[in-house]
């Protein structure tokens with residue numbers, strides 16, 4: 001049994017969450033996805049109907065009237081306007097879930113009827129294949145039942161972890177945007193392989209499977225990454241020579257600075 005869900009602003013992240021939920025069995029007939037009233041929005045709506053079998057509309061207020069779960073997936077700057085459209089027509093008890101970077105539950109609650117349960121989340125795009133991780137934090141009126149409903153909806157998108165809201169900017173910087181860092185690593189490794197003389201398709205396959213295999217090994221063994229790295233690094237060998245270059249170029253410090261910058265930007269987006 002799946003409750004009615006409205007996804008408001010079904011772009012990259014909205015569609016990733018939608019795909020994960022439907023891929024895991026959430027009924028497409030229970031989901032309405034909204035798009036912008038524009039030529040681009042019309043094309044997107046057609047694509048969403050074709051790919052996922054959901055209903056689409058440009059009318060956010062109509063989409064939420066009978067929804068138990070309302071996922072706000074527009075850009076942070078568009079969240080206030082969308083909440084203003086739906087505030088008065090939400091079903092009593094409907095849970096409002098935001099995926100927007102930086103926007104606090106307090107800011108959302110201020111635009112909704114008093115007592116509306118709000119859950120702030122930070123998913124990532126691997127949600128679309130059920131391999132994501134989403135952190136969720138409750139607003140003032142959200143209780144365990146509301147969090148459990150959100151967890152049930154997100155279950156098909158991958159892992160879900162409860163955190164305190166104060167941690168969500170750091171989560172945004174690490175796992176929200178993290179796939180982009182990893183795609184940069186995959187791309188750079190593949191290009192490096194081409195530079196070292198490999199055919200492009202072979203280099204690409206090697207790079208992707210190496211990242212996937214290393215991540216799975218870390219998850220499935222539970223061993224610390226430093227231990228796993230030691231097992232690859234033969235004394236005086238090839239990997240030690242490569243790691244030396246990464247340390248010389250301060251790759252770790254670069255990741256630290258990148259996550260710090262992304263966290264600061266998340267705080268800034270929340271205004």
Ligand SMILES: NC(=O)C1=CN([C@@H]2O[C@H](COP(=O)(O)OP(=O)(O)OC[C@H]3O[C@@H](n4cnc5c(N)ncnc54)[C@H](OP(=O)(O)O)[C@@H]3O)[C@@H](O)[C@H]2O)C=CC1
Nearest residue numbers: 009010011012013034035036073074075076099100101123
């Ligand atoms: N992309 C990611 O990896 C992640 C994104 N997020 C968060 O997800 C949210 C969306 O990001 P993302 O999916 O990347 O952005 P997108 O621009 O791809 O998606 C937002 C969508 O909302 C549409 N939209 C805007 N206003 C309205 C409206 N009033 N009614 C209906 N639709 C509307 C936009 O249409 P149009 O383009 O025509 O304006 C667009 O299709 C952001 O708040 C972001 O912080 C969170 C985690 C990861």
Ligand SMILES: O=C(O)[C@@H]1CCC=N1
Nearest residue numbers: 101172173176177178
């Ligand atoms: O780049 C962004 O702002 C969004 C939030 C996390 C990932 N994408």
